Amino acid sequence: MYSQHLADQAAELLARLRDRRPLVHHITNNVTVNDVANITLVIGALPVMAPSSQEAAEMAAHADTLVLNIGTPHADQLEAMVLAGLTANRRGKPIVMDPVGVGTTRLRTDGAKRLLSQVRLTVVRGNAGEIGRLAGLGGEVRGVESIVAPDAAGTTAQLAKDMGLIAAATGKRDHISGPGGGLVVDNGHPMLATVVGTGCMATAVIGCFVAVAGDPLVGTAAGLACFGLAGELAVAESSGPGSFKVGLFDRLYALTPEIVSHRARIAYAAEAPSGDEADVA
């Protein structure tokens, strides 16, 4: 059963986000950096990208939230992530991390582990394979795509418990676990998998929401519901991945708290509809 209370909280967070316009500092890959900046702007926040270790900490000192994405990692960038992360930690600002392709190369695996150990992260979002690998429960990632993945409810719960953070594994159903329990989000559409970077964009949107959310578990679910909902709405006016991507930005920009309140499909994990009953797009 989807929770109207959670849908209403998501709607309220969207309104608050638009009102406060948090500054979101991204240190991210060079493949989807433009999409990540634009998704941040259209949801209602202010993006800033400052990837050099020479300025990352200084920029983090101005930002309301920090988003770290290891999609094209290199040494200086990982250094910048740690420096910015420590600054965000000192200032009590949330940090969201996307472990793109973790498990496929040592650089990515070590990079993700370094961030987990040296910085206090608020949220980690990946696909089911990535979260499985991070949780030490297996999973296979091919390039940056999840191929084999253990049960996402279990892996997110394990990672959340081990690391004391919010873990989110996105897919047909998004699983989100925190120390205090779990949520699922059933918004989204298969077309999202035809566009490069929708995972990175989802992480960015979570970054925007946790900047204004009291509870990062709810903030993460709200961000994923809004992003998935924009995907659902974009399908109607698309005729393929190119126009779908254009529509995704249009629809996220046009998203209102009213739409979110009516169409967000967020449930407490214990009460979530089973796969067969779920209204999964």
Add this chain to the structure above:
Amino acid sequence: MYSQHLADQAAELLARLRDRRPLVHHITNNVTVNDVANITLVIGALPVMAPSSQEAAEMAAHADTLVLNIGTPHADQLEAMVLAGLTANRRGKPIVMDPVGVGTTRLRTDGAKRLLSQVRLTVVRGNAGEIGRLAGLGGEVRGVESIVAPDAAGTTAQLAKDMGLIAAATGKRDHISGPGGGLVVDNGHPMLATVVGTGCMATAVIGCFVAVAGDPLVGTAAGLACFGLAGELAVAESSGPGSFKVGLFDRLYALTPEIVSHRARIAYAAEAPSGDEADVA
């Protein structure tokens, strides 16, 4: 009162640009680099991106104009900018600089100042906050967005006088000042602020125009009028930031000297309509 003479000059410069196809060398940030290349191509010039210090000077030796943008600065890139800039200076080719986020970190502030001191720049374009900071007259930049800005007519005039260059602060009204006086441009549309990189793109378009303009003051105004006009035209066929951006490229490509002559709103600063009377989109 808008000047028909200036609108006609802008139209003529667009025709000349399409005829000559200048080679525009960009050393730019990795967030909007694709947009900057595409905007250069659709206005009618040839873009080339060569960001490494190992080739920047050599590439600058072939180019008709150089565009420097510090949106994601790092040490080697700043070195490349100076090397390319010195080559352009020796060859008498114009240089346009975009001080993205100046004032927010030491790396950006020092980088912008280094370019101002070591290279003879032709045009500097930023938002009002960035130009205020560069002129030493205050202003606040949040991430890369202008939050508080002193009077742009004053800051551009000050920067132009201090540095002996053309200074342009873009916003609802664009202010352009040179040693010989000032112009304003009232083309544009608020939707431009919903797309990341429209500032960078405006700077790129200025780079294309000053490559073929006798007077860089007029070239800058012409570029900003054409870019803003494409934005105005793109609104009609857009349903949000995604489709607006697509339309921006379509409309700039389709822009004709006739449209520019009819719709460019450029005025001598002393004769410009006041804010209330101005036909500002």
Add this chain to the structure above:
Amino acid sequence: MYSQHLADQAAELLARLRDRRPLVHHITNNVTVNDVANITLVIGALPVMAPSSQEAAEMAAHADTLVLNIGTPHADQLEAMVLAGLTANRRGKPIVMDPVGVGTTRLRTDGAKRLLSQVRLTVVRGNAGEIGRLAGLGGEVRGVESIVAPDAAGTTAQLAKDMGLIAAATGKRDHISGPGGGLVVDNGHPMLATVVGTGCMATAVIGCFVAVAGDPLVGTAAGLACFGLAGELAVAESSGPGSFKVGLFDRLYALTPEIVSHRARIAYAAEAPSGDEADVA
């Protein structure tokens, strides 16, 4: 005379590509990296970008094909290309190289030559000027655009013979030469020249096809025919370069073996229609 047999082979390769979903490892420029990743995904393969020398070889050990593009070269990236290339060579996986802007700077020329000498390449694709320069037969490249080019049938044949690889020069007509003969492809549309990165995207699509093709000569022609065909189909729904680019992704995603079988225009070089008779868009 176009060959129905070759068109049918192209159709079959597209079906096989969609079935096998090869993992394509790109080490590419930062201007068109997002387009390259998306074009790989929409044609039916899985893209992964891993540009650091610290992980390039390791990622290449998982990939079915490697695509190297020197559009924004720097030292570490060239190192990564060699390391990944040697791994692909050891594993018997195909490598496609795009010598963007070769001949314009020493870094690009030396980089392309280093790849040619240290790695066994399967296919090299460039514009006619680039292929002319690589073949040592002249040609002029302005930025990254072919300005003066010797006869592409001759230069591709020369490069293919000298280096023992497939050489492809794309333009109004695409010329493809291998040790065993030559092919031409007449699919495509002039609008492709209005979008930055269509050359890079064509190279990426070739990379996808040679991953599943028995004969890389046919694989290269098949990739170019499919990409050009998507361009032809995208024109109908476009009103400029912005919407054309969107349509290019939509149409390539929607391309079916049936359409390819009916509309691919591939000919054996010896039997190719002359320029006047050719059905060149």
